[in-house]
Amino acid sequence: MMNQNELRELENRCIQEHSPPCTAACPIHVDVRGMIAAIQQGDFAGGLKILRKSVPFPGIISHICDQPCQVVCKRGEAGAAIAIAPLEKACVNWGGAAGAISALPQKPKRVAIVGGGLSGMTVAYDLARKGYQIAIYEANSHLGGRLWEISQDRLPWSVILQDMGVLDKLGVEVFLDTSVGKVGSNGRCPPLVLLGEHYEAVYLGTGTDVNEFYDFPLDAQGQVPIDPITYMTSQDGIFAGGSFLHARDFGGSIAQLVSQFAPQQNPQALPDGDQQTGVALSQPVWRSALLSVMDGRRAATSIDRYLQKVSLTASRSNEGPYTTRLYTNMQGIPALPQVPAVDPLQGYAEGEAIQEAQRCIQCECMECVKVCEYLKHYRGYPKKYLREIYNNLSIVMGTRHSNKLVNSCSLCGLCGEVCPEDLDMGIVCKESRQVMVGQKRMPPSAHDFALRDMAFSNSDKFALARNQPGAQASLYAFFPGCQLSASSPEYVQALYAYLGLQLPEAQAKGVGLILRCCGAPADWAGRADLFQAAQAEFLAEFEMMGRPKLVLACSSCYQVFKNYFPDVDILSLWEVIDQLGLPAGPQHRAGAARASLAIHDPCSTRYESHIQDSARNILHRLGYELCELPLSREKTECCSYGGLMWLANPELAAQTVQRRIAENPLDYVTYCAMCRDFFVRQGKPTLHLLDLIFGADPQSLAHQPGPGYSLRHENRARLKRKLLKEIWGEDMDASKSYENIRLFIAPQVQKLLDERLILIEDIQQVIEYAERSGKKLLNKKTGRFLAHYKPVAVTYWVEYVPQGEAYEVFNAYSHRMEIGEGGA
Amino acid sequence: MSEYVNPGDLNTWECVNCGVPLVIGKIQIAYLGSAYPVDLLKCPSCGLVFIPEELVLGKMAEVEKALEDK
Numbered sequence: 001m002m003n004q005n006e007l008r009e010l011e012n013r014c015i016q017e018h019s020p021p022c023t024a025a026c027p028i029h030v031d032v033r034g035m036i037a038a039i040q041q042g043d044f045a046g047g048l049k050i051l052r053k054s055v056p057f058p059g060i061i062s063h064i065c066d067q068p069c070q071v072v073c074k075r076g077e078a079g080a081a082i083a084i085a086p087l088e089k090a091c092v093n094w095g096g097a098a099g100a101i102s103a104l105p106q107k108p109k110r111v112a113i114v115g116g117g118l119s120g121m122t123v124a125y126d127l128a129r130k131g132y133q134i135a136i137y138e139a140n141s142h143l144g145g146r147l148w149e150i151s152q153d154r155l156p157w158s159v160i161l162q163d164m165g166v167l168d169k170l171g172v173e174v175f176l177d178t179s180v181g182k183v184g185s186n187g188r189c190p191p192l193v194l195l196g197e198h199y200e201a202v203y204l205g206t207g208t209d210v211n212e213f214y215d216f217p218l219d220a221q222g223q224v225p226i227d228p229i230t231y232m233t234s235q236d237g238i239f240a241g242g243s244f245l246h247a248r249d250f251g252g253s254i255a256q257l258v259s260q261f262a263p264q265q266n267p268q269a270l271p272d273g274d275q276q277t278g279v280a281l282s283q284p285v286w287r288s289a290l291l292s293v294m295d296g297r298r299a300a301t302s303i304d305r306y307l308q309k310v311s312l313t314a315s316r317s318n319e320g321p322y323t324t325r326l327y328t329n330m331q332g333i334p335a336l337p338q339v340p341a342v343d344p345l346q347g348y349a350e351g352e353a354i355q356e357a358q359r360c361i362q363c364e365c366m367e368c369v370k371v372c373e374y375l376k377h378y379r380g381y382p383k384k385y386l387r388e389i390y391n392n393l394s395i396v397m398g399t400r401h402s403n404k405l406v407n408s409c410s411l412c413g414l415c416g417e418v419c420p421e422d423l424d425m426g427i428v429c430k431e432s433r434q435v436m437v438g439q440k441r442m443p444p445s446a447h448d449f450a451l452r453d454m455a456f457s458n459s460d461k462f463a464l465a466r467n468q469p470g471a472q473a474s475l476y477a478f479f480p481g482c483q484l485s486a487s488s489p490e491y492v493q494a495l496y497a498y499l500g501l502q503l504p505e506a507q508a509k510g511v512g513l514i515l516r517c518c519g520a521p522a523d524w525a526g527r528a529d530l531f532q533a534a535q536a537e538f539l540a541e542f543e544m545m546g547r548p549k550l551v552l553a554c555s556s557c558y559q560v561f562k563n564y565f566p567d568v569d570i571l572s573l574w575e576v577i578d579q580l581g582l583p584a585g586p587q588h589r590a591g592a593a594r595a596s597l598a599i600h601d602p603c604s605t606r607y608e609s610h611i612q613d614s615a616r617n618i619l620h621r622l623g624y625e626l627c628e629l630p631l632s633r634e635k636t637e638c639c640s641y642g643g644l645m646w647l648a649n650p651e652l653a654a655q656t657v658q659r660r661i662a663e664n665p666l667d668y669v670t671y672c673a674m675c676r677d678f679f680v681r682q683g684k685p686t687l688h689l690l691d692l693i694f695g696a697d698p699q700s701l702a703h704q705p706g707p708g709y710s711l712r713h714e715n716r717a718r719l720k721r722k723l724l725k726e727i728w729g730e731d732m733d734a735s736k737s738y739e740n741i742r743l744f745i746a747p748q749v750q751k752l753l754d755e756r757l758i759l760i761e762d763i764q765q766v767i768e769y770a771e772r773s774g775k776k777l778l779n780k781k782t783g784r785f786l787a788h789y790k791p792v793a794v795t796y797w798v799e800y801v802p803q804g805e806a807y808e809v810f811n812a813y814s815h816r817m818e819i820g821e822g823g824a
Numbered sequence: 825m826s827e828y829v830n831p832g833d834l835n836t837w838e839c840v841n842c843g844v845p846l847v848i849g850k851i852q853i854a855y856l857g858s859a860y861p862v863d864l865l866k867c868p869s870c871g872l873v874f875i876p877e878e879l880v881l882g883k884m885a886e887v888e889k890a891l892e893d894k
Contacts, residue, residue: 398894399890399893399894400893400894401893403892403893443889443892443893444856444892445888445889445892446892773841774840774841775840775841775870775872776840776841777837777838777839777840777846777872777874778837778838778839778840779836779837780835780836780837780838781836785840786837786874788875797875797877797880811877813877813880813881814880815875815880815884815885815888816855816888817853817854817855817884817887817888818853818854818855819851819852819853819873819875820851820852820853820854820859821851821866821871821872821873
């Protein structure tokens with residue numbers, strides 16, 4: 001069973017929840033995507049609210065931010081990067097007045113901040129909101145430090161004053177014109193040690209002056225030692241941050257961070273501002289504005305943890321800018337230029353901002369969800385599904401809500417193919433099914449019908465292994481598989497004849513025939529026991545026949561043999577026909593073909609390009625023009641037969657087929673019996689490659705639905721009987737008594753039976769039992785009988801009347817609950 | 825205890841072997857280790873039960889699924 005570590009390893013490979021590049025590059029991780037989504041809806045108040053979650057002073061920052069986010073904006077690959085700071089400014093301008101600032105209830109702990117610049121103000125804001133009592137000591141006559149040195153064209157004083165007002169609202173105490181003791185002080189200032197007595201923690205946001213506090217022992221470079229992760233100084237409870245830190249060599253982390261803000265790496269944030277929007281953005285001296293906020297935030301986090309007495313260093317890896325792993329596919333996104341602001345000084349008007357926001361592509365991955373109806377159906381993405389599946393497997397008591405999620409996947413592997421991190425949910429779902437079976441928690445109804453179908457195919461009814469008449473062993477054996485034999489038994493016979501004539505040395509060394517199921521349904525259902533039993537039966541036959549090379553018509557069989565029977569040589573029928581030439585058939589009539597068809601590759605050929613090539617070669621030789629579907633070859637889609645999706649989730653299976661058949665208006669051609677039958681059943685004219693080789697009238701065959709489930713059994717049984725008789729001159733053993741019961745079933749009743757997965761043989765058993773035992777009910781109004789019988793696990797009810805020697809069937813239904821019968 | 829008897833079915837059904845009309849009676853319905861007593865039509869003589877299609881396709885299918893996911 002998947003353990004916690006494996007779950008995390010898998011979850012880690014789904015990158016959908018990773019931050020978009022803009023957020024990751026932002027030192028304080030503004031949810032740019034969320035803010036822009038709000039603007040797209042014209043919701044500037046909502047955008048401002050999102051901005052405020054990360055930015056303590058949105059007015060100031062949106063005016064002076066140097067936008068490291070723009071450099072990495074994916075929109076830059078299609079037109080120009082989004083004007084992010086101008087959109088932030090639009091939120092400030094059009095988002096309405098700031099409402100009340102939420103803060104936690106006051107705590108009895110006091111923090112002093114020395115220096116009221118941007119980093120100190122940020123510490124004050126963050127910690128005051130957490131309920132700490134904050135006092136700022138500022139040597140000058142105003143807070144804000146060098147913000148006041150910026151030209152008013154860029155940052156109007158009114159904006160500074162308005163943003164600072166929030167500190168007042170949060171009850172931050174401010175002592176202006178108050179230096180805190182430094183070397184050379186005249187003694188009137190409170191020395192740092194004294195602050196330490198009154199406050200539980202101190203933040204020094206005084207820039208390079210930090211080295212001048214006489215309280216600190218300095219290191220060899222004459223600097224106050226500061227931890228680069230927590231910003232704690234060598235003095236317990238005293239933290240320091242601000243621009244000076246970024247000049248220090250911390251051996252990596254901060255140096256790297258600063259380099260991201262170097263002007264040459266950020267050409268769109270040059271001092272002249274943005275040429276296209278005309279909105280002034282930044283100037284070199286203010287390149288560190290966001291870094292100051294980031295410092296303040298990092299120190300505030302440390303101080304909060306320090307005061308709560310929890311680890312200062314745990315989980316701090318993604319603080320500050322980083323490179324995201326999120327993948328966003330830019331294919332098909334048309335280039336669009338930035339929307340200019342009519343009045344560059346004022347910034348974007350509302351309409352302009354909305355227009356610019358609409359250029360944002362809202363970066364996300366969702367590569368797998370885009371191509372898979374199953375992954376789309378459950379409204380999430382692999383990371384969420386992995387957690388759900390893990391929880392589902394771990395439940396001891398209670399409802400397992402995700403059983404259907406696990407059982408609905410077609411296991412086709414397309415998600416793994418398109419995933420930038422190769423995460424294949426099919427592998428997870430298949431393993432989970434094995435676990436559920438092992439826990440005895442697999443719903444009995446989930447795969448039962450398919451497993452019984454497999455049991456039928458591997459019973460005397462269908463299973464057959466014979467060398468060519470007269471041969472003691474076989475060099476080759478034709479293995480048509482259970483579904484081609486069920487859908488088109490006549491082709492199986494024709495192919496066997498063809499292979500006997502055409503395979504090299506065939507006539508001398510023999511081409512045998514093996515009729516059975518490869519075991520794929522058991523493999524898909526997580527039933528290792530049933531799979532291994534089928535495997536053992538096959539291997540016994542295989543040895544008996546002298547270990548022949550298998551010629552496989554079904555690509556699901558091909559995968560089973562490739563993956564689980566490494567000692568068995570296999571050939572795809574399509575490769576064989578491609579190499580040996582077309583069988584004789586109606587296709588040689590001149591002018592019969594020349595149509596265009598769209599080719600659908602069965603999902604089990606995903607990585608078998610030699611089979612895909614052979615199928616195309618054969619079709620070209622038959623004279624058809626082929627059109628490729630948007631997802632083909634290694635990106636092909638499943639028809640819903642794979643993984644038994646069709647059985648576990650019929651509604652989803654129908655949607656999966658609908659999606660596939662809507663991709664091209666041409667008739668489809670494929671080389672899998674189930675793909676063909678499933679597509680035709682939903683109304684898509686589809687041909688099997690063999691229809692074009694052996695079929696008399698491909699045009700009508702494209703519309704002909706495949707046989708229902710009962711007929712599929714019968715077709716297999718008849719095929720065996722016919723081949724045994726015609727090729728080996730043997731008669732099959734007499735059939736069971738109930739099989740001789742003749743039934744009349746109207747087409748609409750037969751349709752109902754197929755929908756309810758009730759087979760003729762089930763009905764025959766009920767009637768045989770009822771007529772033998774007399775255990776039946778009479779409906780006095782209709783004169784019909786109703787009887788029920790449970791051959792194995794399912795109870796079938798049949799409504800019928802005798803018609804001479806036969807019976808007319810009107811209705812049937814079934815359930816798995818057991819009836820406690822007997823006694824009055 | 826739940827009763828699943830259609831009034832319309834009351835005088836409709838007869839047990840062929842016993843030749844008597846079905847009457848309402850208690851039946852145990854069980855699945856995967858859970859059992860429920862329900863009132864259904866059954867033969868007063870041999871106990872042969874009638875379960876209507878609506879019950880099988882409706883409530884019974886629901887309960888089956890719920891028990892399978894437990």
